[in-house]
Amino acid sequence: xxxxxxxxxxxxxxxxxxxxxxxxxxxxxxxxxxxxxxxxxxxxxxxxxxxxxxxxxxxxxxxxxxxxxxxxxxxxxxxxxxxxxxxxxxxxxxxxxxxxxxxxxxxxxxxxxxxxxxxxxxxxxxxxxxxxxxxxxxxxxxxxxxxxxxxxxxxxxxxxxxxxxxxxxxxxxxxxxxxxxxxxxxxxxxxxxxxxxxxxxxxxxxxxxxxxxxxxxxxxxxxxxxxxxxxxxxxxxxxxxxxxxxxxxxxxxxxxxxxxxxxxxxxxxxxxxxxxxxxxxxxxxxxxxxxxxxxxxxxxxxxxxxxxxxxx
Numbered sequence: 028x029x030x031x032x033x034x035x036x037x038x039x040x041x042x043x044x045x046x047x048x049x050x051x052x053x054x055x056x057x058x059x060x061x062x063x064x065x066x067x068x069x070x071x072x073x074x075x076x077x078x079x080x081x082x083x084x085x086x087x088x089x090x091x092x093x094x095x096x097x098x099x100x101x102x103x104x105x106x107x108x109x110x111x112x113x114x115x116x117x118x119x120x121x122x123x124x125x126x127x128x129x130x131x132x133x134x135x136x137x138x139x140x141x142x143x144x145x146x147x148x149x150x151x152x153x154x155x156x157x158x159x160x161x162x163x164x165x166x167x168x169x170x171x172x173x174x175x176x177x178x179x180x181x182x183x184x185x186x187x188x189x190x191x192x193x194x195x196x197x198x199x200x201x202x203x204x205x206x207x208x209x210x211x212x213x214x215x216x217x218x219x220x221x222x223x224x225x226x227x228x229x230x231x232x233x234x235x236x237x238x239x240x241x242x243x244x245x246x247x248x249x250x251x252x253x254x255x256x257x258x259x260x261x262x263x264x265x266x267x268x269x270x271x272x273x274x275x276x277x278x279x280x281x282x283x284x285x286x287x288x289x290x291x292x293x294x295x296x297x298x299x300x301x302x303x304x305x306x307x308x309x310x311x312x313x314x315x316x317x318x319x320x321x322x323x324x325x326x327x328x329x330x331x332x333x334x335x336x337x338x339x
Contacts, residue, residue: 079099080099081307081310081311082307082311083099083100083101084101084303084304084307085108085109085304085307085308085310085311086101086104086105086106086108087101087104087105087108087304088101088102088103088104088105088107089301090102090103091103091104092300092301092304093300108304108305108307108308109308109311109312111290111294111305111308112286112290112305112306112308112309112312113312115286115289115290115293115294115305115309116279116282116283116286116309116312116313117276117282118279118312120276121276121277121278121279121282122279122316124276124277124278125262125277125278125279125280126316128190128193128261128277128278129258129261129262130258131194131197132193132194132197132202132203132257132261133254133257133258133261135194135197135198135202136197136202136203136205136208136253136257137208137250137253137254137257139197139198139199139200139205140200140205140208140209140211140212140253141212141243141246141249141250141253142238143162143200143209143212143213144208144209144210144211144212144213144214144215144216145212145213145216145238145242147159147162147209147213148212148213148216148217149216149221149224159213162206162209162210162213163206163210164206165201165205165206165207165209166204166206166207166210170266170267174266174270177192177196177270178270178271181195181271186271187271187272188271188272188273188274189271189273190271190273190277192267192271193261193267193271193273196267203257203260203261203264203267204256204257204260207256208253208256208257211249211252211253212246212249212253215246215248215249216242216246216249219242219245219246223241223242223245224237224241224242227241251324254324255320255321255324258317258320259317259321262279262280262316262317263280263317264280265280265281265284268280268281269281279313280313283306283309283310283313286305286306286309287302287303287305287306290302290305290306
């Protein structure tokens with residue numbers, strides 16, 4: 028009887044209500060944490076499952092490919108697919124050409140788009156709003172709508188079957204996704220205080236010195252963001268590569284698109300399922316360089332996205 032009375036008194040006390048509220052709050056927190064973990068694992072599986080399948084199948088032997096019981100982990104792993112893909116892709120030479128092409132376009136885009144973004148953010152000039160509207164239109168309008176004029180222009184200049192059209196587009200500020208890069212730089216420079224430039228001008232610095240030595244240095248998060256975007260999109264681009272007929276030997280993405288037929292013709296492998304294993308190995312070899320670049324720049328890239336005004 029005394030225990031019952033004590034329990035009833037405890038239930039009616041503020042202390043019981045506090046403990047009950049704390050327990051409910053803790054339970055809700057635990058349930059939300061479990062829900063978030065399950066949701067993250069589910070999304071990660073949906074995104075990474077195809078990649079995991081490609082990587083695992085690139086190590087499949089002929090017997091693993093024919094065995095319906097083998098799904099993810101090969102029973103007799105082999106590097107034969109990578110050897111064949113390396114040979115047919117002409118990997119070292121093609122990768123060197125691809126990196127040169129990608130890096131040059133990225134450098135041009137970072138320099139030109141940062142200048143354009145800085146000009147829109149800091150200077151007033153006639154038709155400024157109209158020109159910036161054109162920049163926004165570059166983001167919205169699909170590439171296919173202007174492919175014919177671009178093709179005809181560079182064909183008349185006899186620049187087809189080379190990388191020169193892409194270099195010219197990048198230098199002129201109308202390259203692949205250049206409108207988005209100008210917008211990113213514009214948003215970032217608008218967020219920097221004008222007092223930085225005013226202090227530089229007071230110290231006698233000119234416009235170009237202020238831009239390159241002060242503003243561009245302070246805009247490093249935006250530079251990293253645009254650099255990663257440009258590297259990835261230039262590296263994987265097939266639209267302009269096909270439009271300007273850039274030779275396969277100069278772009279890894281184009282070389283990869285013909286890998287299956289090359290395996291059948293040169294390695295005399297007629298089984299389509301085996302040919303796809305070589306393609307999977309080629310995909311892994313293709314994504315490795317850009318994956319390494321992203322891992323090296325990941326921290327700065329996330330910071331740049333957060334500060335460049337393109338979140339949300």
